[in-house]
Amino acid sequence: MNNYEIEVFISKDEIAEKVKKLGKIITDEYKNTKELVVIGLLRGSVIFLSDLVRELDLPVSIDFMTVSSYGNEMESTREVKIIKDLDENIMGKDVLIVEDILDSGLTLKKVMGILESRSPNSLKLSVLLNKTGRREADISPDYIGFEFEDGFVVGYGIDYAQKHRNLPYIGIVKEVK
Ligand SMILES: O=P(O)(O)OC[C@H]1O[C@H](OP(=O)(O)OP(=O)(O)O)[C@H](O)[C@@H]1O
């Protein structure tokens, strides 16, 4: 896409309110847990994860993994590769994956399969955005911020060709002809 503009889709204030709500729900559900391991997938999750963990009134540790499927494109390459694995062992631990967006589901299906095979005590998924219209893998998140059907989004950690992650809101990319 040569020329495009970005339209505000979810405002900064709406995101902040939702993240607070999710923080309360997750805190309540894990209140008897000794240690919750929050896992972020680099790079898209970092802003959501940073805000969400500060709304958790729980003993939390944080770890990151890098996988790649989209590269610089708007379509998934369909091949999900682990580029950087977790630093810590998750066996027997309560694990919560915190992701920016669930779209085809191919990335998280693969990642959840890998993490499940490491025998955590529990494994759940929290996504800020659940894009439902292009789902290919059977996967349903445990905690969802916002749901929408389709459209390519950017901002609040999410990129288009590595740009726009720093927008404080979620925008929709529109082609300008
Ligand atoms: O459900 P899917 O269709 O698999 O898409 C979701 C994935 O796509 C994005 O990652 P991307 O590959 O763009 O890397 P990034 O985290 O560095 O932005 C996003 O962060 C999810 O991990």
Ligand code: HPA
């Ligand atoms: O809508 C999107 N925007 C940016 N990256 C993405 N990765 C999956 N879906 C999207």
